[in-house]
Amino acid sequence: MAVIQTETSGLYSYQVPLLARETGVVHGICSRQGGVSTGPYGSLNLSFSVGDRPEQVRENRRRVQAALGLTRLVSVKQVHGLADVVVEAAPAADEAGLPEADILITAAIGIGLLVKQADCQAVLLYDPRRRVAANVHCGWRGQVANALGQAVARLEQVAGCRPESLLAAVGPGLGPCCAEFQKFREEWPEAFWNYQVRPTYFDLWRLSRDQLLAAGLRPEHIEVAGLCTRCRPEEFFSYRRDGVTGRQGTVIALTGR
Numbered sequence: 001m002a003v004i005q006t007e008t009s010g011l012y013s014y015q016v017p018l019l020a021r022e023t024g025v026v027h028g029i030c031s032r033q034g035g036v037s038t039g040p041y042g043s044l045n046l047s048f049s050v051g052d053r054p055e056q057v058r059e060n061r062r063r064v065q066a067a068l069g070l071t072r073l074v075s076v077k078q079v080h081g082l083a084d085v086v087v088e089a090a091p092a093a094d095e096a097g098l099p100e101a102d103i104l105i106t107a108a109i110g111i112g113l114l115v116k117q118a119d120c121q122a123v124l125l126y127d128p129r130r131r132v133a134a135n136v137h138c139g140w141r142g143q144v145a146n147a148l149g150q151a152v153a154r155l156e157q158v159a160g161c162r163p164e165s166l167l168a169a170v171g172p173g174l175g176p177c178c179a180e181f182q183k184f185r186e187e188w189p190e191a192f193w194n195y196q197v198r199p200t201y202f203d204l205w206r207l208s209r210d211q212l213l214a215a216g217l218r219p220e221h222i223e224v225a226g227l228c229t230r231c232r233p234e235e236f237f238s239y240r241r242d243g244v245t246g247r248q249g250t251v252i253a254l255t256g257r
Contacts, residue, residue: 002226011064102138170212175228
């Protein structure tokens with residue numbers, strides 16, 4: 001497990017050492033603790049689309065934004081696809097004016113790219129040479145579609161990033177202990193079956209790492225948080241575990257050096 005636990009104003013989060021060592025970028029892997037939401041959304045739910053009260057979600061987001069020292073958080077409706085959004089300025093309202101997407105890219109200072117999750121991975125990408133950041137929502141459907149390969153390709157197309165220069169952090173998600181897929185023969189390409197660690201259970205963390213390597217990243221430029229969302233009810237929301245539940249968030253943003 002390669003993570004650093006942090007606490008700011010009652011918000012408990014994690015950082016990945018690979019990115020924490022870098023200047024000019026800030027990131028946070030939020031836990032579910034430190035917010036104002038109640039019931040199944042308790043307490044730091046960051047999603048507007050799960051049934052929580054909007055004013056509570058806004059306060060939770062404000063707290064995350066303040067803890068990271070950012071001017072704004074930007075998120076979109078996530079649809080398990082390959083579409084990307086290049087964020088040049090924060091929208092005027094929550095998730096307004098932006099299309100559905102699962103890949104967020106920015107070269108703007110102070111804007112936090114927020115991916116919401118409750119078992120899917122958020123994968124952070126940063127190019128210290130080109131000063132560009134990306135945040136990728138990557139569940140198993142995104143892995144089948146190779147969202148990580150698409151994100152790396154788009155960074156090269158829109159910002160001139162070289163894959164070998166990118167740093168990547170694979171955030172919490174279903175671990176090999178809990179990533180059960182009984183219909184994997186129907187839903188997954190046969191090449192993915194090699195990631196089975198015991199009958200019907202799969203190592204999705206290793207799959208993401210291998211997809212990043214296939215996209216051209218260097219092995220030493222990839223770190224995996226190694227935290228299973230389903231196994232840690234005090235720390236993380238999990239759709240697999242609870243059904244009706246909130247969404248924690250993972251954020252990356254560029255800062256002044």
